[in-house]
Amino acid sequence: MTTPMLSVSGLRAAYGPVQVLFDVDFDVEPGSVTTLIGANGAGKTTIMKSIAGLVAPAAGEISFEGRDITQAASHDRVDAGLCLIPEGRLVFPGMTVEQNLRLGAIAPAARAGHSEMLAEVFRRFPRLEERRGQQAGLMSGGEQQMLALGRGLMARPRLILMDEPTLGLAPVMVKQVFETIEELRATGFTILLAEQNAKVALELADRAYLLENGRVALSGSGAELLDSPDVRRAYLGM
Amino acid sequence: MDTLLSGQLLFAALVSGSLYALVALGLNLVYGTLRLLNIAHGDLVMIGAYTAFWMISLFAIPPILSLFIAAALCALLGWAVYAGLFRRMLAKPELAKRVEANSLILFYGISVILQNLAALAFTSTSRGYQYLDTVITWQGISMTGNRLLSLGVAASVCFGALLFLRFHLFGWGLRAVIQRREAAQVVGVNLNRVQLLTICGGFAVAGVAGVLVSMTEQITPFMGFPFTIVAFVVIIIGGLGNIGAGVLAGFCLGLVETYGIALTSPGYRSILIYGLFVGVLLVRPEGIFTKAVRS
Ligand SMILES: Nc1ncnc2c1ncn2[C@@H]1O[C@H](COP(=O)(O)OP(=O)(O)OP(=O)(O)O)[C@@H](O)[C@H]1O
Ligand SMILES: [Mg+2]
Numbered sequence: 001m002t003t004p005m006l007s008v009s010g011l012r013a014a015y016g017p018v019q020v021l022f023d024v025d026f027d028v029e030p031g032s033v034t035t036l037i038g039a040n041g042a043g044k045t046t047i048m049k050s051i052a053g054l055v056a057p058a059a060g061e062i063s064f065e066g067r068d069i070t071q072a073a074s075h076d077r078v079d080a081g082l083c084l085i086p087e088g089r090l091v092f093p094g095m096t097v098e099q100n101l102r103l104g105a106i107a108p109a110a111r112a113g114h115s116e117m118l119a120e121v122f123r124r125f126p127r128l129e130e131r132r133g134q135q136a137g138l139m140s141g142g143e144q145q146m147l148a149l150g151r152g153l154m155a156r157p158r159l160i161l162m163d164e165p166t167l168g169l170a171p172v173m174v175k176q177v178f179e180t181i182e183e184l185r186a187t188g189f190t191i192l193l194a195e196q197n198a199k200v201a202l203e204l205a206d207r208a209y210l211l212e213n214g215r216v217a218l219s220g221s222g223a224e225l226l227d228s229p230d231v232r233r234a235y236l237g238m
Numbered sequence: 239m240d241t242l243l244s245g246q247l248l249f250a251a252l253v254s255g256s257l258y259a260l261v262a263l264g265l266n267l268v269y270g271t272l273r274l275l276n277i278a279h280g281d282l283v284m285i286g287a288y289t290a291f292w293m294i295s296l297f298a299i300p301p302i303l304s305l306f307i308a309a310a311l312c313a314l315l316g317w318a319v320y321a322g323l324f325r326r327m328l329a330k331p332e333l334a335k336r337v338e339a340n341s342l343i344l345f346y347g348i349s350v351i352l353q354n355l356a357a358l359a360f361t362s363t364s365r366g367y368q369y370l371d372t373v374i375t376w377q378g379i380s381m382t383g384n385r386l387l388s389l390g391v392a393a394s395v396c397f398g399a400l401l402f403l404r405f406h407l408f409g410w411g412l413r414a415v416i417q418r419r420e421a422a423q424v425v426g427v428n429l430n431r432v433q434l435l436t437i438c439g440g441f442a443v444a445g446v447a448g449v450l451v452s453m454t455e456q457i458t459p460f461m462g463f464p465f466t467i468v469a470f471v472v473i474i475i476g477g478l479g480n481i482g483a484g485v486l487a488g489f490c491l492g493l494v495e496t497y498g499i500a501l502t503s504p505g506y507r508s509i510l511i512y513g514l515f516v517g518v519l520l521v522r523p524e525g526i527f528t529k530a531v532r533s
Contacts, residue, residue, distance in 0.1 A: 016332055052424065053423070054420065054423055058345065073428070073429075074423045074424070074429070075423070075427060075428045075429070077424040078425065079425030079426060083424075083426075084424050086424055090418055090421035090423070090424060092418055093417070093418075094417055095413075095417070103410055103411075103414050103422075103425050103427075104425050106411055106414075106425055106426055106427055108405060110426075111407070143427070151425060153426065170343060180528060225472075227461070
């Protein structure tokens with residue numbers, strides 16, 4: 001039995017008096033794509049932010065590669081090897097593509113090898129290299145998503161948290177994002193993916209969790225969730 | 239017309255412009271990274287000025303050395319304010335949302351306290367001292383040594399800060415925090431350290447400005463407020479949180495003020511400064527030097 005790369009147990013979170021996560025438990029195995037699906041407001045982003053250290057959990061434990069990181073500062077988590085590609089991309093709009101990427105490698109563990117990593121990101125996303133001098137705020141949504149992912153890779157993460165990477169993208173870009181995720185898995189990255197595009201996300205997932213109102217309502221392999229009548233009715237429109 | 243084209247006037251404009259730029263730099267850094275509206279900023283200038291005065295009067299330490307003492311003293315104050323008050327407020331999202339509005343009132347309180355403490359300790363008698371006040375004439379421009387020193391120090395600190403922000407990785411992190419705080423955390427910027435060092439640095443710069451001011455002007459417990467106002471005018475003209483533009487705006491204000499007064503009369507000083515301020519707010523509320531890209 002392998003230890004999970006990420007283990008979340010009993011996670012509770014609240015915004016002021018409003019509790020939005022209720023004892024959430026799940027694991028992410030190394031080398032896998034694990035998917036969180038759920039309706040708007042189910043709590044996917046809150047889970048992602050809790051793991052990245054942007055939201056302080058009210059209770060529960062988060063451990064990464066066997067280490068308890070529940071109380072760690074967000075920059076220590078990046079340094080430890082996990083990295084969030086946030087919902088809405090959050091690129092630095094007034095900086096160029098290249099400056100955004102350079103900032104991606106600001107964590108001490110990533111600084112030394114940043115120029116090799118830049119070459120690697122440009123190889124994966126030639127479009128970013130073409131646009132390296134452009135202001136990030138002026139790029140299209142798809143390009144910004146690519147940039148956000150490239151910026152995340154610059155930190156040399158082992159675990160990538162992707163929060164709705166296909167939000168607002170045209171179908172052809174959506175397809176490309178999922179291809180990229182598969183490529184990343186093939187090259188050894190571990191991925192936790194929150195998605196509204198339930199069908200594709202589940203087809204891709206090694207393991208999947210369905211969230212409802214801040215609780216894990218169902219879990220299983222991607223295929224199992226795809227076959228579940230509840231999921232088919234509520235999320236796949238079948 | 240002759241006076242307008244003279245180097246003399248340009249020199250005067252640069253001296254006051256560089257000082258405005260310096261005072262505004264500290265305010266802008268603190269606002270940009272912490273979203274704190276530091277109404278007590280000018281009082282740090284006052285503290286720097288008294289530091290220089292007492293150092294030279296009591297220990298015969300020249301202002302050029304007091305620059306470092308005042309910077310350290312104000313940096314220490316910055317640390318106390320951050321660790322004592324704001325770290326907790328900024329860490330709690332509910333409080334952090336209101337921190338901008340609350341900071342205004344809190345710093346107003348700090349300002350009143352600092353002014354009254356200074357008045358109690360030093361009385362409200364205005365103080366002054368003489369330092370490098372012999373006139374040097376160069377290319378027909380008469381300058382006093384202290385004004386030359388003031389210009390040199392203020393301009394170097396401003397441009398040094400800009401270079402640091404542009405070329406040092408810490409400066410990149412700082413700019414990232416200014417531009418998008420949450421994204422900066424996402425990439426792994428140590429937010430706490432950036433905030434702490436910024437508030438210490440921003441306060442220190444105000445202390446340095448105070449030492450420079452004290453070489454040529456009277457020192458009183460209440461001298462700070464006009465500097466607070468000027469600093470706010472400058473950073474609003476340049477664009478809040480936009481560091482480079484703020485420095486440029488400081489120099490511009492010095493030019494407008496000096497040349498405006500030369501064309502009219504000293505009585506118009508406030509009208510010129512506030513006129514520029516209101517004009518900018520009407521025409522370009524986001525600041526004249528702000529780039530269009532800011533989503
Ligand atoms: N900053 C906030 N302050 C208050 N409530 C919030 C905040 N962020 C999220 N919430 C609430 O928390 C709940 C969970 O939100 P969350 O963003 O985690 O959902 P989500 O599953 O990511 O939704 P979506 O699919 O729309 O992105 C929602 O009810 C939302 O209204
Ligand atoms: Mg979300």
